[in-house]
Each structure stands twice: as structure tokens, then as C-alpha cells.
Amino acid sequence: TVQLTHQVRTMAGDRQVGLPVSDKITLGPGESKTVLQTVTVPDAVLWCPENPFLYVLHSECGSDRCRTRFGMREFRADPATGRAMLNGKPVYLRGASITLHRFFGDPQCDGLPWDEAWLRRFLVDIPRRLHWNAFRLCIGPAPQRWLDLADEAGLLLQYEFPIWSDRPPMWFTLWKQDEIIAQLQEFVRDNWNHPSVVIWDASNETRWPFLGEKAIPAVRGLDLSDRPWDNGYNKPLRPEDFCEHHPYLMRTQPPFFEMTELERIFGDPKPRAPFLPPFPNPAIINEYDWLWLHRDGRPTHLSRPVFEHLVGPAATADQRRQAAAYLLGGLTEFWRAWRKYAGVMYLAYLDADLPDCFTCDNFRDVRRLELDPWFLQFMEQAFKPLGVYVNFWQPQVPASDERHFTVVLTNDTYQAIQGTLELAWQAPDGPKGPKTRVLFEVLPLGQVVRKVPLAAPSEVGSYQLVASAEAPSMPWSPTICRRDVRVVPAGK
Numbered sequence: 001t002v003q004l005t006h007q008v009r010t011m012a013g014d015r016q017v018g019l020p021v022s023d024k025i026t027l028g029p030g031e032s033k034t035v036l037q038t039v040t041v042p043d044a045v046l047w048c049p050e051n052p053f054l055y056v057l058h059s060e061c062g063s064d065r066c067r068t069r070f071g072m073r074e075f076r077a078d079p080a081t082g083r084a085m086l087n088g089k090p091v092y093l094r095g096a097s098i099t100l101h102r103f104f105g106d107p108q109c110d111g112l113p114w115d116e117a118w119l120r121r122f123l124v125d126i127p128r129r130l131h132w133n134a135f136r137l138c139i140g141p142a143p144q145r146w147l148d149l150a151d152e153a154g155l156l157l158q159y160e161f162p163i164w165s166d167r168p169p170m171w172f173t174l175w176k177q178d179e180i181i182a183q184l185q186e187f188v189r190d191n192w193n194h195p196s197v198v199i200w201d202a203s204n205e206t207r208w209p210f211l212g213e214k215a216i217p218a219v220r221g222l223d224l225s226d227r228p229w230d231n232g233y234n235k236p237l238r239p240e241d242f243c244e245h246h247p248y249l250m251r252t253q254p255p256f257f258e259m260t261e262l263e264r265i266f267g268d269p270k271p272r273a274p275f276l277p278p279f280p281n282p283a284i285i286n287e288y289d290w291l292w293l294h295r296d297g298r299p300t301h302l303s304r305p306v307f308e309h310l311v312g313p314a315a316t317a318d319q320r321r322q323a324a325a326y327l328l329g330g331l332t333e334f335w336r337a338w339r340k341y342a343g344v345m346y347l348a349y350l351d352a353d354l355p356d357c358f359t360c361d362n363f364r365d366v367r368r369l370e371l372d373p374w375f376l377q378f379m380e381q382a383f384k385p386l387g388v389y390v391n392f393w394q395p396q397v398p399a400s401d402e403r404h405f406t407v408v409l410t411n412d413t414y415q416a417i418q419g420t421l422e423l424a425w426q427a428p429d430g431p432k433g434p435k436t437r438v439l440f441e442v443l444p445l446g447q448v449v450r451k452v453p454l455a456a457p458s459e460v461g462s463y464q465l466v467a468s469a470e471a472p473s474m475p476w477s478p479t480i481c482r483r484d485v486r487v488v489p490a491g492k
Contacts, residue, residue, distance in 0.1 A: 001024055001025065001026045001027075002024070002025050002027075002061050002062045003022055003023075003024055003025075003060075003061070003062070004022065004023050004024075004025045004035060004037070004059075004060075004061045005020055005021070005022040005058075005059070005060045005061075006020065006021050006022075006037050006039050006057060006058065006059055006060075007020040007021075007039070007057075007058045007060075008039055008041055008055050008056070008057055008058070009055065009056050009058060010053075010054075010055060010056070011054040011055060011056050011069060012053075012054070014056075017041055017042070017055065018039065018040045018041055018042050019040070020039075021037045021038065021039050023035070023037060025061075039057070041055065041072060044072040045072065046072055046073050046074075046087045047071030047072055047073040047151075047154070047195040048073065048086055048087060048154065049091075049133045049154035049155070049156065050154065051154070052071065052151060052152055052153060052154035052195075052196075053071065053072075054069055054070070054071050054151060054152065054195075055069070055070055055071065055072065056068065056069050056070075057069075057070060068193055069148070069151065069193065070193045070195065071151060071195030071196075072195075073086065073087055073195050074086070074087055074088065074225075075087075075156075075198040075199075075225075075227060075228075076226075076228060076240055077228045077240050077241065077242050077281070077282040077342065078090075078240075078282065079239040079240060079280075079281065079282065081282075082281075082282045082283065082340065082341075082342060083282065083342050084156075084198075084242075084282065084284075084342040084343065086156075086198075089414065090445055091133075091156070092336075092342065092343065092344075092412045092445075093133065093134035093156055093158075093284065093342060093343025093344070093345065094131060094132050094133055094134060094336070094343070094344060094345070094383045094412070095127065095132035095133060095134035095135050095136075095155075095156075095343075095345045095349075095383075096132065096135060096136075096345050096346050096347070096348065096349035097135070097136040097137075097138050097286050097287060097345055097346070097347040097348050097349065098135055098136070098137055098138065098142075098348065098349050098350045099138055099139045099140070099347070099348050099350065099351050099352075099359070100113065100137065100139075100140055100142050100146075100350060101139050101140025101162070102139060102140075102348075102351050102352040102357075102359075103350050103351060103352050103366075104140075104352075105352050105354065106351075106352040106353055106354065106366070108353070108366050108367055109352075112366070112367065113142075113143065113146075114143065114145070118367075118369065119145065119146065119149060120149065121369050122350070122369055123146065123149050123150060123153060123155070124149065124153045126369060126371070127153075127155070129380065130376075130379060130380055130383055131380070131383040131384050131385060131476065132155075132383060133154070133155065133156055134155065134156040134157070134158070134343055134345060135150070135155060135156075135157055135158070135345065135349070136157070136158040136159075136160065136201070136284075136286040136345050137157055137158070137159050137160060138160040138201070138204050138286075139160070139162060139164060139204060140162050141159075141162065141187070144190075147191060147194045147196060147197065148194075150194070150196035151194055151195055151196045153196075154196075155196050156196065156198050157194075157196045157197050157198060157199070158198070158199040158201050158230065158242075158244075158284065158286065158343075158345075159191060159197045159199065159200060159201060160201035160202075160203070160204055160230075161183075161184055161187050161200075161201060161202055161203060163180075163202065163203035163204065163206055163208075163211070163232070164203060164204040164205060164206060165206055165208075177210055177214065177215075180210075180215055181214065181215055181218045181219065184202075184215055184218070184219050185218070185219050185222060188200065188219050188222050188223055189222065192222070192223050192224075192225070197227070198227060198228075199227060199228055199229070199230055199242055199284075200223070200227055200228070200229045200230070201229070201230040201232070201244070202215060202216055202229060202230065202231050202232055202234075203231070203232035203233075203234075204232060205232060205233055205246065206232040206233060206234070207232070207233045207234055208232070208234065209234065211231055211232060211234055212231050212234050212235065212237050216229050216231065216237055217237070228240055228241045228242050228282075229241045229242070230242045230243065230244050230284070231243070232244070233278070235279055236279055236281045239281060240282075241281055242281060242282050242283065242284055242342070243277055243278060243279040243281045243282075243283050243284075244283070244284050244285075244286055245274075245277040245278065245283050245284070245285050245341070246285070246286070246287040246288065247274040247275060247285060247288050247335075248274070248287070248288060248289070248290045249261075249274070249288070249290070249331070250289065250290035250291060250303075250306045250327075251306075252290075252302065252305040252306060253305060256306070256309045258393075259327065259330060259393040260393045260394060260395075262330075262334050262391065262393055263391055263392065263393055263394075266334070266337070266338065266391045266406070266408075267391075275338075276340070277340075277341070282342050283340070283341050283342065284341060284342050284343040284344075284345070285335055285341050285343065285344050285345065286343070286345040286346075286347065287345075287346070287347040288331060288335065288344075288346060288347075289324075289327070289328045289331055289346055289347070290302065290303060290306060291303060291306065291307075291323075291324040291327055291328050292324075292351075292357075292358070292359045292360045293307075293317075293320055293321060293324055293360060293362075294353055294357070294360055295353045295360065295361075295363055295364060295365075295366070296317060297316070297317020297318065297320050297321050298317065298320075299320065300357055300358055300359060300360055301356055301357070301358050302358045302359065307320050307323070307324075310323050310327075311323050318374075321372050321374045321375070322374045324374070324375075325362075325372065325374035325375045325377065325378040325379065326374070326378055326482075326484065328346065328375070328378065328379065328382075329378030329379055329381065329382040330378075330382075330393070330483075332344060332346065332379065332382035332383065333382050333387060333388070333389040333390075333481060334389060336382070336383075336387045336389070336410055337387055337389035337391075337408040337410050337447070339410065339447060347359060348360070348361050349361060349362075350363075350366075353366075362375040362379075378482075381479055381480045381481065384476055384479040385411070385412045385413045385474070385476065386409065386410070386411055386412070386413070386417050386442065386469055386471060386474065386477075386479045387408070387409070387410035387411075387412070387479065388407065388408070388409060388410075388421075388467050388468075388469045388479045388480070388481040389407070389408040389410070389481060390405060390406070390407050390408075390423075390465065390467045390481050390483055391405075391406040391407075391408065392405050392406070392465065392483055392485075393483065394485065395484075395485065395486060396485060396486040396487070396488045397456045397485055397486075397487055397488070398456065398487075398488060398489070398490040398491065399456055399457065399458050399459065399460055399487050399488065399489055399490050400455055400456055400457075400458045400490060401455065401456040401490070402453070402454075402455045402456075403453075403454070403455075403456075404451040404452060404453050404454075405423060405451070405452050405453075405454055405465070405467075406449060406450075406451060406452075407421060407423065407449070407450045407451075407452050407467050407481075408447065408448075408449050408450075409421070409440055409442050409447065409448045409449075409450070409469060410442070410447045411442040411443065411444065411445060411446050411447065412445065413444060413445070414444050414445065415444055416441060416442065416443050416444055416446075417441070417442045417471045417473070417474060418439075418440070418441045418442075418471065418473070419439075419440060419469060419470045419471035419472060419473075419477065419478075420437055420438070420439055420440070420469075420470045421437070421438050421439075421440045421450065421452070421467065421468070421469050421470075422435060422436070422437045422466075422467070422468045422470070423435065423436050423437075423452045423454050423465070423466070423467050424436070424454075424465075424466050424468075425454075425456065425457050425463045425464070425465060425466075425487075426463060426464045426465075426466045427457075427461065427462075427463055428462060432457065432459075432463075433456075433457035433458075433459075433463065434454055434455045434456075434457065435454070436452055436453060436454045438450060438452060440469065452467075456487050457487050459487070460486075460487050460488055460489055461486070461487055462484070462485075462486050462487075463484075463485050463486070463487055464482045464483065464484055464485070465482070465483040465485050466480060466481070466482050466483075467480070467481040467482075468480050468481075
């Protein structure tokens with residue numbers, strides 16, 4: 001007979017929460033027993049990105065003791081709105097996919113994923129600078145320390161079980177269904193106490209009926225939080241489950257995708273695939289660009305045709321980096337402004353730079369965690385809580401041409417944002433040409449579409465059309481959106 005006691009304390013400050021619960025447990029020789037105890041957490045502080053409050057459950061049984069960290073929060077998908085809901089409020093996921101197990105094969109990897117200073121900068125400091133609140137962990141599990149740090153930093157994780165295949169022979173020759181279910185059960189048990197894990201993901205880009213028919217039903221009940229599931233490329237099982245979408249617009253052969261197509265799609269009441277998710281469930285985009293470069297600026301195997309079309313085969317590494325960052329930033333602005341997805345996460349924040357790699361990340365120096373400056377310039381703006389998207393992608397305009405530009409302001413915060421929107425033409429040597437300033441207010445979690453009048457410069461040349469939203473009450477203000485435009489003689 002032993003005394004089993006549970007007590008909840010706060011992680012910060014180690015303060016007692018509520019009263020301990022204790023029961024006498026009697027076990028016979030060789031007997032094991034599952035015991036259910038209910039511990040009340042009065043006035044619970046809910047875990048969220050803004051306040052990632054953590055508790056610790058202290059378990060004692062005679063001389064045996066263990067500690068279990070957890071957070072109190074509710075996360076679900078709302079089928080009516082297509083939004084993710086955290087603690088009863090909509091939350092928009094902004095961030096990236098991480099392919100950690102690819103990085104394990106990178107010559108630069110060594111012990112970096114277990115280096116505390118490197119990891120904190122990677123998972124906490126850089127995401128804060130880029131205004132990310134979410135990651136998708138894909139193509140292999142992460143060390144528990146990564147999830148602990150995500151709990152502490154308030155990150156929202158879509159956690160993917162390592163299945164990725166659309167080739168049916170593998171299902172029958174290599175994969176045993178009972179073993180898949182057993183491993184999936186362990187996957188859930190290993191990670192169910194992490195409040196940062198908000199979505200279970202059964203696979204990546206996989207169409208396999210077994211996952212929905214047997215695997216997910218066999219493990220869903222283990223999770224007392226009843227987190228939503230993503231079922232790869234299969235149909236979600238419940239209306240409250242997510243579906244993921246990978247709308248790669250950049251084509252590798254003619255006809256190549258042109259960003260001007262976004263202008264039409266934004267206002268189209270019946271947009272075509274691949275702009276809409278494959279199922280009516282709440283949807284998350286966690287891959288979307290096809291603009292990968294090696295860390296030295298060379299195209300990868302998959303992206304070479306895209307960059308030859310965009311900047312030509314003789315382009316320099318810096319020209320390719322600039323083009324990739326400019327277009328990735330623009331696509332990010334578009335997907336956020338379109339507001340049809342609960343989350344937008346690009347691929348990949350961390351990857352492997354190998355001679356024949358298909359994808360890669362945006363680091364110049366992964367050991368020092370130095371991101372490409374062009375990437376920082378565009379993506380830091382594209383993911384700000386107040387999104388700014390100019391729905392204009394024409395490569396040229398006539399001199400002195402007068403038109404109205406559509407500017408979309410998207411507010412991911414829980415407070416109204418007020419300020420001034422400036423739309424101006426900027427020449428390479430500094431401000432030059434007409435500009436317009438208008439006041440704006442965007443309600444909490446709301447969106448405003450403005451038609452802003454502005455004439456093109458009278459002098460021909462290369463310009464940037466720059467939209468800048470100044471919000472004095474926001475520490476990250478302003479949000480800046482740029483479009484490269486050439487002003488040509490009128491009539492041409």
C-alpha cells in the first residue's frame with residue numbers, strides 16, 4: 001500500500017495552486033493499476049502566445065516523484081468561420097515549416113539542435129523578430145527540449161507524424177498497419193502535455209485511406225484535450241478538423257505563373273484551384289512558394305526553371321536572392337490578406353543544404369543563424385500583425401498615369417489599429433514622385449480595403465510603389481509593402 005499524491009504548482013514562482021489530492025493505493029504482487037485523480041486548478045491562467053503561463057504537476061508515491069509541465073488552454077477549429085480558436089478567440093497562425101530531420105543530414109548540423117543558445121535564438125528570438133507565432137514540425141519529430149521551449153515561448157505547433165508518401169507499394173511492403181498505430185499512440189502520449197502542440201498531423205502530402213479509417217480513430221481518444229487532426233491529403237474526419245493546403249503557384253514549365261494573376265484572383269468570387277483548399281474544413285497553408293535557393297544563392301534542383309524564367313540563367317546569386325525574397329514576401333502578403341486560411345506558414349525555416357537538394361532554408365550562415373538580408377527585409381514586413389497588401393503586380397505603368405490602387409489592411413490583433421496609410425513612389429536614390437496619405441482604422445481581427453488614388457511619376461525609370469501603414473500605438477509599426485514598377489513613356 002502506498003500514498004499517491006498530486007499537487008499543482010506554478011512553474012514561475014513555484015506557488016501552490018489549489019489543494020493536493022491524495023489516495024491510498026494497494027497493489028498485489030506484479031500488479032499494475034491505472035489510477036484517476038482529479039486535481040482542481042482554481043482561477044486557472046490560460047496559456048496563450050501573449051502569456052504562455054505554465055503549471056507543474058507534482059506526483060509523489062512513497063519515495064518516487066515526478067514532475068509534469070502543462071498549460072491550461074483550449075484550441076479548436078471553427079467550421080462556421082474557418083478560423084482557429086484559442087481560448088474562445090480567433091487566432092491566426094503565422095510562421096513556417098521546419099524540416100528538422102533533413103537538417104540532421106546537413107554538414108553544418110553537428111550538435112546545433114541541442115545547443116541551448118542556438119536553439120533559443122532559433123525558436124524564440126528570430127521568430128519574435130519575424131512576428132511568427134506558429135510552426136509546423138514536419139518530416140520527423142523534434143527533441144522534447146524543442147517542445148518545452150515552444151511551451152515557454154507561446155508558440156503554436158502543428159505536429160506532423162513522420163509519414164510522407166503517395167506511392168501505394170510502400171504501404172503494403174514496408175508499412176505494417178498495427179505498427180503504425182502503435183507508433184502513433186506513442187507519438188500522442190509523448191507530446192500530449194505540451195500546450196504548444198495544438199494540431200496533430202497524421203502525414204505530409206499522403207493519400208492513404210488507412211489513416212482516416214483506422215489510424216486516427218485508434219488514437220484520437222487518447223488525447224483528453226481533443227485537439228483537431230490534420231489528415232494529410234485525405235479528407236478530414238470531422239468538420240472540426242483541419243485540412244492542409246500546399247498551393248505552389250510557381251510553375252516549372254510554360255506557361256509560367258505571373259504575379260499579375262493575383263490581381264484577378266483577389267476579387268474573384270469563384271476562384272479556381274489551387275487558390276482554394278481541397279476540402280470545406282478550416283484550412284492551413286504550410287507550403288506555398290517554390291522559390292528555394294541553396295545558401296550560396298544557387299537554385300535548387302526543383303527551382304532552377306523558375307529562376308531561369310524570373311531573372312534569367314545568367315543572374316547573380318544576389319539577384320536570385322532578391323527576387324526570391326520579394327516574391328515570397330508578396331505571396332505571404334496575398335495569402336494573409338485573402339483571409340481564407342486559418343494559418344500561413346512557408347517552407348522552410350530550417351532545411352538541409354545538400355548538393356542535390358530539392359528544397360532549402362533562407363540562412364546565409366546556419367551556424368550563426370544569419371538569415372539572408374533580402375529575406376529579412378521582405379518577410380519581416382509580410383508577417384507583421386497588421387498586414388499590408390497592395391493588389392498591384394503590373395511590371396510597368398505609363399508616366400503620369402492616374403489610377404486607384406487597392407490596398408488591403410489586415411489586423412491579426414485583438415485591438416483596433418488606427419493610423420495613417422501612405423502610398424508613394426520611391427526612386428532608387430530616395431523619395432521621388434507623387435504620394436497620397438489617408439487615415440485608417442482596422443477593427444480587432446478585421447480587415448479594411450482602401451482604393452487609394454495616386455498618379456505615376458512624370459519621369460520614366462525604375463521605381464518602387466511603397467505602401468506604409470503607420471500605427472503609432474504599435475511597437476512594430478510601420479508595416480511596409482513594396483512593388484517594383486517601371487515607369488515608361490505615356491502611350492507605350
